[in-house]
Ligand SMILES: Nc1ncnc2c1ncn2[C@@H]1O[C@H](COP(=O)(O)OP(=O)(O)OP(=O)(O)O)[C@@H](O)[C@H]1O
């Protein structure tokens with residue numbers, strides 16, 4: 424299977440600290456790939472490097488075999504890479520529907536003039552976008568809350584809404600940063616199943632960060648483990664879970680908590 428995303432010797436230094444140190448891995452096309460590691464391991468920094476939020480110190484990021492290293496974030500999003508954030512980012516005072524609709528607008532094709540003068544193409548597009556937003560809410564099980572203010576959604580559903588907004592941008596690769604953070608075990612299990620469904624339905628690839636190893640064992644086909652910015656292990660969930668280096672890193676981290 425070919426890779427949709429490939430990191431080659433990716434390195435990011437902040438002053439003297441190598442937050443990400445010579446990390447290489449490949450996310451297979453259509454795969455669900457897990458990136459795990461203790462606090463401060465460099466997981467979110469890797470997302471910020473892939474999406475162009477941080478400039479790479481060394482190494483390369485290839486998306487569909489083309490370099491996207493250090494491109495502007497909007498160009499990387501346009502190419503088909505979208506993400507969610509570790510801290511939820513929503514328009515808190517807008518309804519659930521409007522949160523998704525504004526994201527749909529970002530992938531719309533009409534010009535500003537057409538929108539301003541409400542030309543026919545704008546009207547047609549607008550109707551299609553509203554349909555698209557409605558469909559996404561259906562798929563994600565949020566339709567019955569469409570007119571609730573995002574602020575008033577339970578936490579687990581806010582996380583789901585954020586994923587819905589990312590899907591509205593028509594990604595080929597979806598990056599999820601700790602999507603289950605703050606969820607109870609039931610919500611987490613439901614979310615993990617949903618990620619599998621999203622992958623099949625939208626025919627996309629997923630790179631998911633998790634802090635807790637057990638959560639993603641069931642959903643990922645492949646896992647990459649980081650510790651202090653470096654690769655600790657890489658392989659199937661089973662091989663990684665039984666790797667003594669991984670077990671030690673996690674036990675060490677738990678003792679510190
Ligand atoms: N903008 C920044 N400036 C300086 N240091 C940073 C910056 N961003 C991250 N770091 C440092 O890089 C290291 C990796 O941070 P990162 O946020 O990538 O970890 P993480 O694996 O996502 O951890 P967590 O599980 O806590 O979210 C940490 O030591 C962090 O303090």
Ligand SMILES: [Mg+2]
Pocket residue numbers: 466467468509
């Ligand atoms: Mg993080």
